[in-house]
Amino acid sequence: MSKTTEYIKEGDGFADVTLAKPEKVNGASVSVLRMREPKVRDLEASQSPNITDAEREVKLFANLCMVTAEEVRDMSARNYRRLQTAFALFTS
Numbered sequence: 001m002s003k004t005t006e007y008i009k010e011g012d013g014f015a016d017v018t019l020a021k022p023e024k025v026n027g028a029s030v031s032v033l034r035m036r037e038p039k040v041r042d043l044e045a046s047q048s049p050n051i052t053d054a055e056r057e058v059k060l061f062a063n064l065c066m067v068t069a070e071e072v073r074d075m076s077a078r079n080y081r082r083l084q085t086a087f088a089l090f091t092s
Contacts, residue, residue: 008085013037014036014037015034016032016033016034016035018032019032021078023069023075028072036064
């Protein structure tokens with residue numbers, strides 16, 4: 001992986017993303033989400049001809065962070081952008 005921002009801590013096969021503000025996950029308020037490095041099977045599983053690119057990304061991020069797609073959809077745009085930044089570290 002490459003240079004990170006102050007809110008992403010990289011590990012071996014994962015990135016811990018500190019959220020701009022806590023989010024509800026499984027009924028608890030969390031400040032950090034761990035995103036694991038995607039595998040090809042994760043990318044394949046997120047593909048479907050019947051969903052939009054945005055829905056595909058939400059499904060993928062939910063899987064990689066072990067949260068529900070609905071929890072990802074309920075995130076603030078700022079926190080979602082942080083997940084996008086973390087994901088980009090794995091794919092660049």
